Amino acid sequence: MGGWAIAVHGGAGVDPNLPAQRQEEAKRLLTHCLHLGISALRSSLPAIDVVELVVRELETDPLFNSGRGSALTEKGRVEMEASIMDGPKRRCGAVSGLTTVKNPVSLARLVMEKSPHSYLAFEGAEEFARQQGVETVENAYFITEENVGMLQLAKDANTIMFDYRIPTDTCSGAAGTIDSPLQMNGLPISLYSQETVGCVVVDAQGRCAAATSTGGLMNKMSGRIGDSPLIGAGTYACDICAISCTGEGEAIIRGTLAREVAAVMEYKGLDLQDAIDYVIKERLDEGKAGLIAVSNDGKVGYGFNTTGMFRGCATEDGFMEVGIWE
Template sequence: MERNMGGWAIAVHGGAGVDPNLPQQRQEEAKQVLSRCLNLGIDALRSNLSAVDVVELVVRELETDPVFNSGRGSALTAKGTVEMESSIMDGSGRRCGAVSGLTTVKNPVSLARLVMERSPHSYLAFAGAEDFARQQGVEVVDNEYFITEENVGMLKLAKEANTIMFDYRIPAAGGLETCSAVVESPILMNGLPISVYAPETVGCVVVDSQGRCAAATSTGGLMNKMSGRIGDSPLIGAGTYACNICGVSCTGEGEAIIRGTLAREVAAVMEYKGLGLQEAVDFVIKERLDEGKAGLIAVSNKGEVAWGFNTTGMFRGCATEDGFMEIGIWD
């Protein structure tokens, strides 16, 4: 799907890899969050906020709502803790900031922006990132703020099955075997089989009325992930990328996205192969993921918006200045 109407455009996502049997109530809950966040971004764009301001604003809202896996409601590590990560990129000058291993920062995306604007570095992680957060006076909360009762229960199921969880919002009161996300043929992650898998990263891409592109991505990672694991979301060029021609945010199997440098590839094939935005998105989804599963949203400096995925679904929403707006999950 592509819209090319000029002016501003915005897209949001809440993760790729949705179980096809996700209860209708959960689908509607996710759509309501996406709609609210999309409208927040639309209002900001109509107020002439810059692209980078808008992506931070929208992702902050997504981090605050526990429906998706970032900020409050983040996936839990094997130790039962939260290790959040985020990145932001301003296509004007290709400035970027990223953070990983956060345990107390309420809005990781805002700390990523402070790394971009107030530090001599592009990426800070774990204790160093937490120290920088306190130096900058950002809001911090106890780790328990991010942990939900539902995620504690799902971590227990994941541990019992010795696996990583897929769409852990699927009710599984009878145990993991009742969760329809369990697949007969294991997914290979980094060449190793896992039973089930959990994306649900959030992201936002924007082109403003002046043609400036920006992107931001935020995640809690994978349910039952190893402590210290870093995914694609904070990696510039993998999960997030923005330049003078486009902005891209990815979601899905982080290890595959990293190998394919997926976000940068969209910009690269536009620049070097002359592809349009949707053509570029389709190309990288088909040609750069190998056997990986992922999705992405993108905007161009021409006011286009596009998305693509090779999973069963992707939580997403998009809008353009001409009044077009869409919220969807399935293909």
């Protein structure tokens, strides 16, 4: 055993001109979440409990795109999704289309532990939440003033907005004025970034777990489901590793990105970082994404092909890093 390790992310694809204050806010939140996870690991909490704890914290803070602060659909509502996976027996739970559940990741865990299913969505997931007595709130709780403004920008530009922070000369704010090489599922989009959140952990016993949570894309179609709740795409954990992805959901789904990291470790015998590098290079095609991962021998790693990824990681031997850029 190589001891415990933890990694956390707040999304891949970051505007190079992101204001310094916003960068510092993000780093502070990531650092806080890392310390929360480290403290839990030092208290011998199992990996599955630690990933839930950390992602709940990220869902509660409006800075990133999950829980409170989630991106808005074309109808101006929040539809959240999340998944969690426990590596040792590959148990998993996932939820989509949540509109009132305060902490989607915790409902995903209840799906895993208290239902006969792996995945519940929309009305069925909301009904299950009420049966389980989890905390629910009005949809307005999740909506921030900033995101209301961003949705209007996306509507003015007639686009799905991937990153509301990236200025572009060709996006004048009127439909038909976008000239962008970026595409999603073969269709042009104007701007890039996803601020999904996630956490991966290996505990001192070598148990791996992963959790991912998001509000999805700004101005997404109602009913759109991304990679975050899809086991093997946005989230995966097994006996040897755990992975949480972020970025262009449609590309992550096509590449079954999270499972692919585990697969090349299992079948090619690659170590964790080599597996991450291989998958980011070979499995994304034209897509943009990033991921964090841990292995059962206490290693931690990450990779991305975007300008940056909000991330933090730490290991039992004292290593700790919080960063945004390469």
